[in-house]
Amino acid sequence: MKKILISILTLTSLTSFGQNPAPARPQARMIALMGGTIHIGNGQVIPNGVIVFENGIISNVADATTVRLNTSTMDVIDVTGKHVYPGLISPASTVGLQEIGAVRSTVDKQEIGVLNPNVRALIAYNTDSEIIPTIRNNGVLLTQAMPQGGTVSGSSSVMMADGWNWEDAVLKRDDGIWLNWPAYFARSFDIVDFSLVVKKNEKRSETIGALEATFGDAKAYAALTSQTPKNLKLESMRGLFSGKQNLYIRADYGKDIIEAVQFAKSFGVPNVVIVGGEEAHRVASFLKDNNVPVILSALHRLPNREDEDVDLPYRMPGILQKAGVLVSLSYADEWWRTRNLPFLAGTAVGFGINDREEALKMVTSNTAKILGVDNLVGTLEKGKQATLFVSAGDALDMRTNVVEQAYVQGRKVNLDDRHKRLYKTYKEKYEQK
Incomplete structure (x- = not known):
């Protein structure tokens, strides 16, 4: 009986140690x-x-x-x-939707099917994620939970990095619908020789045809004042045509970006956002003329083409800013690196953005404007929510970003996380030797 009691107490203490x-x-x-x-x-x-x-x-x-x-x-x-x-904002994120990529039971970022506008990332957001405290420790206090998969993935929501459940954590529900634009070229990774394979997308015309039918039905449905019974898929897209929701389009190639924006405009969608935009610099004037903001994917990568400058991704924010395009920075699919978001802005400072405060806007006020929450967060102004943090030094520099205090809607959050616990554990272990 004593052995059983000791085992239970041991498991309880280990569980407590590992909890957020x-x-x-x-x-x-x-x-x-x-x-x-x-x-x-x-x-x-x-x-x-x-x-x-x-x-x-x-x-x-x-x-x-x-x-x-x-x-x-x-x-x-x-x-x-x-x-x-102000609390940094991570757009286009799967933080809270997946924990360990190789463990299927911890991944809840997409649904089966191709056209799923009614899928809501909101209800899959896991406030117990071990990753959330790690992003808070670098000043990322807000994140946009985005769905993935299929052609129309579903709707995203803006979430706070603190809360007992998704109902507590949500800042803005269903802020937009996510569309994966069918590219002219499909890219895949060859696991055999670890190379990137680029080939023509044979199903492109078929996919665009299905999108045209879906958006045509959704626009006609949105024109109705009442509908009984409700069509859940079309109902979820109603806000696209009234301007209440953004249409987030994942597109990288210049030609795809132009075609995707023209597609959205042809159906009367007023608020379009390009996500990824690896070749956005090639169509910067088009984006400016159509008032289309860009959420760039991670800058810490190699360029898309072999003949491009190796530092082009680093210079992309500056190129787009000078062209008059509203720019936001993200880590997109790399949820586990979201904690490094402020350092993307720091990189931009060294490659074309001359003012550190302009780079800061790309992870605060610019992002808030794009997501439609700039009336609540994004800047430290009277009347806005007290979602902010205190750093010992420059938050955009990984050498001096030391977050000492963080507040979400005025609530002082605990800055403990798994990284700190493991550091303390093994520091004590090796200091004893």
Whole structure:
């Protein structure tokens, strides 16, 4: 009996050690972060500032040398010498939808079928994911859970990196529908010789025909004021035509980008976003003229073509920005590297973006505008949610990004994570020798 009891206690302690910290409690008292360098997120910086928030909402952002506060009614936290940033936003992400790529039971990012606009990534979002605390520790406090697979994958939602369940974590439900545009060329990986195989997409015309039929039906359905019974697939696309939802189109080749945007415009879809955009620089003027923003895939990669400059992916944000295109940065399919999102912006600074605050916008306010949540987050302004973090140094530099405090809607989140626990465990192990 004693052996059984000891085994149960051992398993319980191991389980507790491996669990994520509980979600933060609601903000109880007004908080003032005093003396830090405040990066507003819209290009402005206050070198010695103060930011005050109550009930999860920012009530004041000002120069600490001129503002007067009744400090007896609030908790004042001295952040002198540190940097305060709006929570970074990771778009086009599968964080919370998959844990270990090789373990099928932990992957819930797509459904069977080709045309699934009614599939909602929202309800698959796992707030217990071990990955979520790791992204918080680099300042990523918001993520867009996107579906994958098929031609029309489903709808995404904007989620907070804190909450007991998806109902607690959701910031904006069903912000857009995801479309995988059928490319002229299909790319696949040859596992035998580890090479990239590019060949003509033989099913392209057939796929576009099916899309035309689906969007035609959806547009006609959206024109109806009421429909009984409801068609769930067409009902889920209604917001595309009213402008309430974005149409996120995954496309990389220049010609595919042009054709995909023209397709969406032909059906009266007002809000189109290109995701991936490996050759977006080739059609930058077209994107600007059609007011189409781009969510770039990871910059830390090789170029798409053999004859392109090896640093082209690094320079892509600067090229598009100079052309007048609204740019956001993402890690797309590489969910396990999402924690490194701020360093994509840091890379852009060294390759064409001259102002660090402009690069910061690509992971804060630009992304918020694209996702349609800029009235809530993305900048540190009065009336917006207090989703922010304090770093010991420059958050865009991996050498100085040390997140010491993080708040989601004013709730101070626990910054423990699996990485820190393992580091502590093995540090103690080898220090004993």
